[in-house]
Amino acid sequence: MTILLLGSGGREHALAYKLIQSSKCSQLFVAPGNAGTASIATNISISPTDFEALKTFVIQEKIDMVVVGPEDPLVLGIYDFFKNDNAINHIPVIGPSKLGAQLEGSKEFAKEFLVKHNIPTAAYDSFTVATVEKGCAFLETLQPPYVLKADGLAAGKGVLILNDLEEAKTELRNMLVGAKFGTASEKVVIEEFLDGIELSCFVLTDGKNYKVLPTAKDYKRIGEGDTGLNTGGMGAVSPVPFADALLLEKIETRIIKPTVDGLQKDQIEYKGFIFIGLIIVKGEPIVIEYNVRMGDPETEVVMPRIQSDLVALFQAVANQKLDEVTLKIDPRSATTIMIVSGGYPEDYEKGFEISGLDNIEDSMVFHAGTSIENGKVVTNGGRVLAITSFGADFEEAKKKSYQNIDKLHFDKMYFRKDIGKDLK
Incomplete structure (x- = not known):
């Protein structure tokens, strides 16, 4: 299959890394991609929200599947754009319909959905x-x-x-x-403010059936000790140590199943990922928010743990046969550390050369904000690189990630040294 993946961040590099492992994927294009995706796929300079340009490209290159990474094209209706055009409606789009994407596109829509389907959420x-x-x-x-x-x-x-x-x-x-x-x-x-500990839950659904992906916990604040401004995410661990069998059972029966059933009841087409942001209050899971795609940097810690063929999973989603495939998960823990540009999440400079990438051992490097200039990999965003490692537990995995970060350098680079500290 020839696959087109939309997006340019660490999430998309992690998805690309998983897609090309499939024997079903003969060629992978990424629009627009980054320096990391350029090393394993073919980048094309088309915006994920330029639907007409994407249509021209998928016809020209005989694309067999479109995988949507970020939220913007989903909220703008890329699923419906393909579905309603006879020239391209045979190409499956992995992502929800425009109506389904309102779960992220409108906080009010999401809250009304939660209340309507009796899913626990804040007043x-x-x-x-x-x-x-x-x-x-x-x-x-x-x-x-x-x-x-x-x-x-x-x-x-x-x-x-x-x-x-x-x-x-x-x-x-x-x-x-x-x-x-x-x-x-x-x-x-x-x-209403809820006081508890947060947890990210990920689901892949064909709109009828679903698979629960590994849990993750990410760290949003720029400063150590969870201080300072919110960011897109400074690191993540998977699985979440406190997410025991009892809590996971509550999450599935009270939140995941009613969410997927609610989509069916409301006749909302949904073939893609659901990210459920939860807060655990006195052992009870409550929904903070929905996202209609994988999170970032959670994708960089969750995708490496998926042992199943991702393309086969996506085909099952497209054909509404997700119940017929098995999801295999690596039992090991993984930890991701984000390296960011100095000044992020406020003003920061771009264009600094990144050195040491060839020296990384026993860790995966996912590019989040990078580009190639004059043959060199340079910074091109606030969050620059995600370093992911495996271990018997998240502490062992974290240690490997930090050891490899010591081999990397660019001017004004910054990372948090306390990811997972609250989980000890």
Whole structure:
């Protein structure tokens, strides 16, 4: 099969790494890709949201399957674009329909879905510029801290957690009246704060059947001890040590199954990944959010643990026969450490040469924000590289990742040294 993978981050490099292991994959294109995908596949300079250019390319290259990495093309309706065009509707797209993608594209849609299908989630209400003062009054009914979420996509930056009531009111006005997050915050969801430990759960579904992928826990804050600004993710571990059989059974029966059943009941076409962000409060799983694709950097820690043929899994998704295939998981633990550009998640410089990549041993290097200039691999993003290692437990895996990070260098590189510390 000739496969087209959309995206340019660490998630896409990890997916590409897994796709090319399949005997079913004869050629892999990545649009637009990065320096890492360039070493194992063929990069093409097409934006994942330029649907007309993608149509021309898939016809020209006789593409057999499209795998969507990031959320933007899904929320914009790439699944429907292919389905509704007779020239390309025979090509399966791995990802949900535009309606299904609203689980991530609209916080309000997701909350309404959760409540409708009796899936545990925090109490909430949503507000617009016309009801901003009602929103301020609603804040007064809650206990701090206060959780404000931009309804639309804000590149992982649209959530504020504030301890001061007046500051929360000011930020609500900034989001709704001042358009702090642009069109993403034309509507804001205010949510009850839940105190617990977070966990990422991943599901692959054909809209009827599903497979539960390995759990992971990622670390969003830039600073050690979970301090500082939120990022796209500074590291991840899989499996999550505290996710025992009892908790996993609760997650599947109370959250995963009702989610997939809810999609069917609501007649929402969904053939792809569901990322379920959970918080565990006193041993009980509660949904914080849905994403409609794999997380990043969780993909870099989950994909290496999948031993099954990923292309075969995707074919089963496309044909709604996921119940007929077996999912095999590597029993070992994995730990991923992100290396980022100095200044990230705020302003940072690009174009620094990365040295030491050829010296990595017993770890996988997934490129997140890299490009090739004059034959050299250089930084091209905030999150630059993800170093993933296996071990008998996450501590052993983490040690290997840090040992290999010591061999790498670029100007102003930074990484957290305490990934997984809260799990000891």
